[in-house]
Amino acid sequence: MNTQKGMATLAVVSGVLLVVAMFAISVANSGLADIKKTQNLVLDAKQRASAKAGLDCAIAVFEQSELNPKDVDFSESVFDECENSTGSSVAIIGSESPWLLTARSGYVSSNVVIQSGGVSAAAFKTTGSLIVDGGNAWTPAKGSKVATADGIDIYECTAIIAGGDVTIDVGNSAAEFTSELTGENEQCHSNFSSHIPANTEPVTNSFESDILTNQENIDVFQDFFDVPKEKWEEVKSGYDVTLTTGSAVLDETKTAVSDCGASIKSLIAAGNKKIWVEGDCMLSGLSGAGSKDNPPTVVIKNGVVGANSAFVFNGTIFQFTIDYAESAIANSWGAYKKTDGTGHILCNNGAMSALCAQVIAEYQDDTEKWGKLPFFFNGSYESFGSYLLDVDNSISLVRGAFKPGHDEGSEPAGTSTVPMLVKGSIHDF
Numbered sequence: 001m002n003t004q005k006g007m008a009t010l011a012v013v014s015g016v017l018l019v020v021a022m023f024a025i026s027v028a029n030s031g032l033a034d035i036k037k038t039q040n041l042v043l044d045a046k047q048r049a050s051a052k053a054g055l056d057c058a059i060a061v062f063e064q065s066e067l068n069p070k071d072v073d074f075s076e077s078v079f080d081e082c083e084n085s086t087g088s089s090v091a092i093i094g095s096e097s098p099w100l101l102t103a104r105s106g107y108v109s110s111n112v113v114i115q116s117g118g119v120s121a122a123a124f125k126t127t128g129s130l131i132v133d134g135g136n137a138w139t140p141a142k143g144s145k146v147a148t149a150d151g152i153d154i155y156e157c158t159a160i161i162a163g164g165d166v167t168i169d170v171g172n173s174a175a176e177f178t179s180e181l182t183g184e185n186e187q188c189h190s191n192f193s194s195h196i197p198a199n200t201e202p203v204t205n206s207f208e209s210d211i212l213t214n215q216e217n218i219d220v221f222q223d224f225f226d227v228p229k230e231k232w233e234e235v236k237s238g239y240d241v242t243l244t245t246g247s248a249v250l251d252e253t254k255t256a257v258s259d260c261g262a263s264i265k266s267l268i269a270a271g272n273k274k275i276w277v278e279g280d281c282m283l284s285g286l287s288g289a290g291s292k293d294n295p296p297t298v299v300i301k302n303g304v305v306g307a308n309s310a311f312v313f314n315g316t317i318f319q320f321t322i323d324y325a326e327s328a329i330a331n332s333w334g335a336y337k338k339t340d341g342t343g344h345i346l347c348n349n350g351a352m353s354a355l356c357a358q359v360i361a362e363y364q365d366d367t368e369k370w371g372k373l374p375f376f377f378n379g380s381y382e383s384f385g386s387y388l389l390d391v392d393n394s395i396s397l398v399r400g401a402f403k404p405g406h407d408e409g410s411e412p413a414g415t416s417t418v419p420m421l422v423k424g425s426i427h428d429f
Contacts (some may be wrong), residue, residue, distance in 0.1 A: 047108040054088030054103030055110040070144040091260035122161040123404040128394030129164030135175020139405030160211045163218040169202035219391035240272040245279035257351035261285035279303040287311030304332040306355045310380035318391035326371025
């Protein structure tokens with residue numbers, strides 16, 4: 001009997017000891033697990049801090065150096081200092097936009113998306129459509145440098161950006177249309193350099209990539225000034241002088257439309273580099289104004305613009321309308337309907353009468369087209385600077401030797417074609 005009690009006691013004691021042993025092992029394992037867990041947390045925090053520091057450094061280098069992964073000269077070695085100082089590895093992933101700028105440390109990575117800003121700079125940019133009649137030699141805007149061959153830098157170029165159609169008609173003559181850089185040791189890539197030979201049928205929306213047509217959501221004002229068009233008064237406040245035009249030459253507060261170009265030239269000669277024009281403007285008389293070293297910018301608001309002569313202008317012209325009816329545009333050209341019931345359009349003797357007569361030959365009695373024509377040029381025009389136009393649903397008409405040339409110095413910060421970091425795209429993994 002005592003033997004049975006002893007065995008029972010031994011069993012209980014053994015059970016207790018087993019429970020105690022298991023508890024001790026559990027406690028020991030828990031301690032080791034906590035230590036291991038703590039070590040992992042410390043290592044993870046260290047790697048995350050290293051990756052985040054590496055990405056912050058890489059972002060600073062990317063933005064300050066205005067890097068472009070598409071450039072032929074681009075190298076990830078620019079991030080070497082970031083890697084050495086943070087203990088992370090930095091790389092740009094992807095061959096085309098969007099790219100991923102990533103900094104990795106151990107098993108942790110910190111990333112941000114880089115999106116190509118799209119093409120915004122061009123020799124001629126319009127929210128509407130453009131018709132070019134005659135031979136022209138355009139100097140496009142330089143985009144990314146994509147190659148170097150035989151000592152020549154090769155770029156993606158942009159001559160025209162349009163929210164609508166672009167038609168180029170060289171006509172039945174020896175004239176041709178070309179879009180090519182004129183600087184030494186540089187040229188456009190063959191896929192970004194349109195050429196239309198002489199005696200070619202009109203071409204519409206079928207060009208190389210230097211002429212972009214039917215671009216959606218194009219906003220020329222926002223692109224150039226980096227503010228919405230509704231805030232045009234803020235832009236105007238930063239201009240040196242305002243010139244108001246009108247047909248009533250007896251009003252001393254206004255300049256005759258026919259004298260607009262000459263008046264702008266005088267203002268530029270007086271040292272003004274930013275001129276704001278309110279109303280219609282004949283550009284004839286502007287020839288010789290501006291400087292390639294310090295080209296001016298001329299803004300023309302709520303008016304039609306025309307030229308019927310040969311001149312050279314070293315500067316950029318920006319034309320826009322806001323809350324301006326198509327009927328007002330038609331009236332500015334001096335067009336009016338006869339009252340004899342025929343519906344024929346005649347021209348009055350206004351400042352635009354010479355161009356009005358030419359438009360009649362083009363549009364005849366189609367009043368809808370008259371109201372969509374904010375810009376009509378006929379003659380020989382050469383510029384060191386872009387022509388930019390923000391008039392919705394418009395159709396600009398260019399005839400003769402029109403040779404605009406993009407000026408990189410005229411582009412504000414909002415027009416940079418350098419790829420940008422996508423806001424809110426930073427993530428840790």
